[in-house]
Amino acid sequence: MRWTVLDSPIGEFSVATDDDSVRGTRFGRVAGAADEPGDGFSRRAVAELRAYFAGELTEFSLPVAAPRGSDFERAVWREMTRIPYGGMLTYGEVARRVGDPGAARAVGVACNRNPVPVIVPCHRIVGAGAKLVGFGGGLDRKRFLLELEARVDFERSLLGSG
CATH class of the missing domain: 1.10.10.10 (Winged helix-like DNA-binding domain superfamily/Winged helix DNA-binding domain)
Incomplete structure (x- = not known):
């Protein structure tokens, strides 16, 4: 899992990805988060989030890993x-x-x-x-x-x- 932080209109926003899905997002910078996405899926996740915050994307196509919860x-x-x-x-x-x-x-x-x-x-x-x-x-x-x-x-x- 890799965390990447991006600047957004609501401040720093962090996204965690693995090879093929989003694992989590957080408001603010997560310790150890990279400032630039790596190759592959993290680039896609950051690109979609940037497009969303710019008002250019209205529906995410990113797969989300099955979250733990009740x-x-x-x-x-x-x-x-x-x-x-x-x-x-x-x-x-x-x-x-x-x-x-x-x-x-x-x-x-x-x-x-x-x-x-x-x-x-x-x-x-x-x-x-x-x-x-x-x-x-x-x-x-x-x-x-x-x-x-x-x-x-x-x-x-x-x-x-x-």
Whole structure:
């Protein structure tokens, strides 16, 4: 596994890759992370992340290694990947979709334990009434990511390409 750090509009962002998948992402610099991607898959991962942060990519094609977590957490993470670019769901809506309507708080815990933020878009899960609550990267980063996606989605709709 190799960590690479890239500059992004939300600060340094680190991505861990192996030969054919993303293993994790972190806000900030991970100790020992390289400033330049190596050959192969890490280059692809960094390129897709840069394109996403530039508003040029709306859907990642990167395979993600099967993350460790409880059955419930993995169900929440799968549901996150189904939220379309520019979209949002509440914690309660995600809880209902994974079959446990009373588990909104547990959805929040699963979001916090998401090993691949941004690529697995936990930032698209918000509180009731679209209130910005809870985000491991901080609410400023969550706001930025949601605003980036909303702006790009709006611009694409104006151009008739979305």
